[in-house]
Amino acid sequence: MQLPHFHFKNDSASWLPGLAAFLREQSSAEAIRFNPTKRTIEVATLGIVDLAALEEELARTLRAIEAKIATPDAAADPLPKAFSVRKEGAVFILEKPSCTTAPSFWQWRTLPWPELKAGGCCSHEHDWEVLAGLAAACGLLGFLGYLAEEQVFGAVWLPPVFYALAFLTGGWDALHDIAKKIPKGQFDIHFLMIMVAIGASLIGAWREGVLLLFLFSASGAMEAFALYRTRKGIDALFKKVPEAAWKIEASGEETRIPIAQIAPGDILRVRPGELFAVDGAILDGESAADEANLTGESVPVDKRIGDMVYSGTFNLWGSVQMRVLKSASESSLQKIIRLIQEAQHLKAPSQRFTERFGTRYTLGILTLTAVMFFVWYLGFGISPFTNTPEGYSAFYRAMTLLVVASPCALVLSIPSAILAGIAWGAMKGILFRGGAAIERLSEVTCVALDKTGTLTTGDLAVESIESFPPGREKEMLQMALSMEAHASHPLARAIVRHGRQQGLEPTAVDSFKSLTGMGLQGVVGGKSVILGRRELLQEGPLLHWARALPEPGPEYSEVWIIAEDALGRLLLKDQIRLESAPVLAELAKLGIETLMLTGDRAETANAVAQRIGIKTVKAGLKPHEKVAALQACKAEGFVVAMVGDGVNDAPSLAAADVAVAMGARGSDAALEQSEVVLMNDRIDLFLAAYRLSRHARGIIRQNLAISIVTIVCMIVSSLMGIIPLAIGVMAHEGSTFLVCLNSLRVLFYKPQLFENR
Numbered sequence: 001m002q003l004p005h006f007h008f009k010n011d012s013a014s015w016l017p018g019l020a021a022f023l024r025e026q027s028s029a030e031a032i033r034f035n036p037t038k039r040t041i042e043v044a045t046l047g048i049v050d051l052a053a054l055e056e057e058l059a060r061t062l063r064a065i066e067a068k069i070a071t072p073d074a075a076a077d078p079l080p081k082a083f084s085v086r087k088e089g090a091v092f093i094l095e096k097p098s099c100t101t102a103p104s105f106w107q108w109r110t111l112p113w114p115e116l117k118a119g120g121c122c123s124h125e126h127d128w129e130v131l132a133g134l135a136a137a138c139g140l141l142g143f144l145g146y147l148a149e150e151q152v153f154g155a156v157w158l159p160p161v162f163y164a165l166a167f168l169t170g171g172w173d174a175l176h177d178i179a180k181k182i183p184k185g186q187f188d189i190h191f192l193m194i195m196v197a198i199g200a201s202l203i204g205a206w207r208e209g210v211l212l213l214f215l216f217s218a219s220g221a222m223e224a225f226a227l228y229r230t231r232k233g234i235d236a237l238f239k240k241v242p243e244a245a246w247k248i249e250a251s252g253e254e255t256r257i258p259i260a261q262i263a264p265g266d267i268l269r270v271r272p273g274e275l276f277a278v279d280g281a282i283l284d285g286e287s288a289a290d291e292a293n294l295t296g297e298s299v300p301v302d303k304r305i306g307d308m309v310y311s312g313t314f315n316l317w318g319s320v321q322m323r324v325l326k327s328a329s330e331s332s333l334q335k336i337i338r339l340i341q342e343a344q345h346l347k348a349p350s351q352r353f354t355e356r357f358g359t360r361y362t363l364g365i366l367t368l369t370a371v372m373f374f375v376w377y378l379g380f381g382i383s384p385f386t387n388t389p390e391g392y393s394a395f396y397r398a399m400t401l402l403v404v405a406s407p408c409a410l411v412l413s414i415p416s417a418i419l420a421g422i423a424w425g426a427m428k429g430i431l432f433r434g435g436a437a438i439e440r441l442s443e444v445t446c447v448a449l450d451k452t453g454t455l456t457t458g459d460l461a462v463e464s465i466e467s468f469p470p471g472r473e474k475e476m477l478q479m480a481l482s483m484e485a486h487a488s489h490p491l492a493r494a495i496v497r498h499g500r501q502q503g504l505e506p507t508a509v510d511s512f513k514s515l516t517g518m519g520l521q522g523v524v525g526g527k528s529v530i531l532g533r534r535e536l537l538q539e540g541p542l543l544h545w546a547r548a549l550p551e552p553g554p555e556y557s558e559v560w561i562i563a564e565d566a567l568g569r570l571l572l573k574d575q576i577r578l579e580s581a582p583v584l585a586e587l588a589k590l591g592i593e594t595l596m597l598t599g600d601r602a603e604t605a606n607a608v609a610q611r612i613g614i615k616t617v618k619a620g621l622k623p624h625e626k627v628a629a630l631q632a633c634k635a636e637g638f639v640v641a642m643v644g645d646g647v648n649d650a651p652s653l654a655a656a657d658v659a660v661a662m663g664a665r666g667s668d669a670a671l672e673q674s675e676v677v678l679m680n681d682r683i684d685l686f687l688a689a690y691r692l693s694r695h696a697r698g699i700i701r702q703n704l705a706i707s708i709v710t711i712v713c714m715i716v717s718s719l720m721g722i723i724p725l726a727i728g729v730m731a732h733e734g735s736t737f738l739v740c741l742n743s744l745r746v747l748f749y750k751p752q753l754f755e756n757r
Helices: 012-025 051-070 127-149 158-170 172-184 189-202 206-239 332-345 359-379 394-404 408-428 435-441 451-455 473-484 490-501 534-538 543-548 580-589 602-612 623-635 647-655 668-673 684-720 725-748 752-756
Strands: 029-035 040-045 084-088 091-095 107-111 244-248 254-258 267-270 280-284 287-290 301-303 320-324 430-432 446-449 456-468 509-515 519-524 527-532 556-562 567-576 593-597 616-618 640-644 658-662 676-678
Touching (some): 012 029, 012 091, 127 158, 127 172, 127 206, 158 172, 158 189, 158 206, 172 206, 189 206, 189 394, 359 394, 394 684, 408 435, 408 684, 408 725, 430 435, 430 684, 435 684, 446 451, 446 623, 451 456, 451 602, 451 640, 456 473, 456 490, 473 490, 473 509, 473 527, 473 567, 490 556, 490 567, 527 534, 534 556, 567 602, 580 593, 580 602, 580 684, 593 623, 602 616, 616 623, 623 647, 647 658, 676 684, 684 725
Parallel strands (some): 446 593, 446 640, 593 616, 640 658, 658 676
Antiparallel strands (some): 029 040, 029 091, 040 107, 084 091, 244 254, 244 267, 280 320, 287 301, 430 676, 456 567, 509 519, 519 527, 527 556, 556 567
């Protein structure tokens, strides 16, 4: 059947042929239900099934599919005939041909998605060492050939032997590459280099041929080393993947279980020096977490009851109990790893420019070289193969042209800098989902920010407790804690967290019931208690007193406790991110417009805006109105970045030129639409990301200038016949070296904010 095009970060349609092949080979498997974005998969089976064998084969299939998707030149396989596929939300269901009654007998089984182990993103991390060894061997053998040619060793047969061995070691990697590509009709730069080396040997220019292959293999080693350094920081994330955790059973016994078996709601024990296996909240105990590998935060973060902890972070000193909030596959660390894997395979717009230098370009250069050989030979009467005192031969000039026209440096100009930028961001807690995000972010002229969760923490905190008569504040908090202990809304979570931090525990509540739209009612400690909104006071004898009571500020939320013999009030406030004001001030200095888009009341939004220094505020917006506001900015010529975290921000993130999500508390919908993820929920990371993107763009422009100017100058000089092959080789490979070294500068970039921290 013809598949529709579904837009996913990894196009899901590309998974279907491989899974169809799995179904076809497994007689017990009838259908697959999978979500490649969330890494969940279920298999429908009939009869007796060897689950271990099925799981092993499925894992092998999924790894093969991921490897194929990660290969840029991989061609999409067709879906076998008679297989059916349908899509339900984000889930694909692939079925074998079967009768209409068969599905009623299927038994769906959930199988684990194979997770990559340490080093998974860079399986060939020692390639640069091998390539460097081959380059060194080539150079040494070439030098021995030169000495033999100068009759240092006295044997006339030695120079060709040394040179041939130098050719073999210097061209080994290129030969390995073209051996795989030529049967497919693909020709690339490696092919050009081998042709030049062979051509040089045919005219007796052994030294130039060895020099070419030595520099080419050395530049290949340099490129591999640049990738190794780039990915080394990313590899650290994979090494932080925990494998097991201590689960506290209902009986109180602690058992060690694999993280794949951990489910939301489980209670785990995390001892000092252990990794937090999954995302969760502290239930008991205090500690501090080292979150540097996840968020870039170099200072340990204190963890108390109610605080969030994240998978892959390090528990420093306290033994704590935590409640699991997310399964291992949906943990913060696994999300980061998936985002990085996607980012490494997503190309920047300008990177596509360099992809043109493939088979067509190679064949074009070979054709031009052949044509110029005959132009020099037949048109200008230059000797075809023998250099003369008057100048180089036509074939020598053709080989020189072939070298200098090869775009090695140009091909590496963009991807080397982009990949270094992705790695830099990962080490600092900033995830770029592909090169396009890095390039586009540098062009931003307007930043729109959501309020709650972006400019503020999104977590309410109890600011003050009042009692009437005074002196019974702790009693009021105890009543509120008991009433809200089983609720999950933000006010309840803040009250429970504050109460437990004060050493209180909820007590039993009798005759509990909800007052729709108003609050809660129950009996705590033998006293009838009502908890809820101010409107509860406006009925009965307290009406006039309540009307005279001043309203709290617009940034506050209030919760009233009405007991038999006392009143209490809790004031809660969304905490403004301390770094918001200096970040906005710095953006203003850079000439970037900022505005707040929020669904909150205008009074609350304006109060926050006044404190952090943002001038333009659009409040009370529904999701579609946020989108309209962004489109209005774009219509005025702005390149707009949207920073948000919630489900209601997803449409505006999709509408922005650059979508930026707050990663730690960001919703799945927001993360799916994002191109940049700030993992520590720190808005100052946006400023760091912007500066990095500007720096990377500058590096890319420098690389392009170096490579293009070198190619143009060398081609012109070659056409004029004024440069020897050796100079062409050194200019060509020297520019490749320079581009790789220049791109490595991105890894060591230090934005001002990080320098001051």
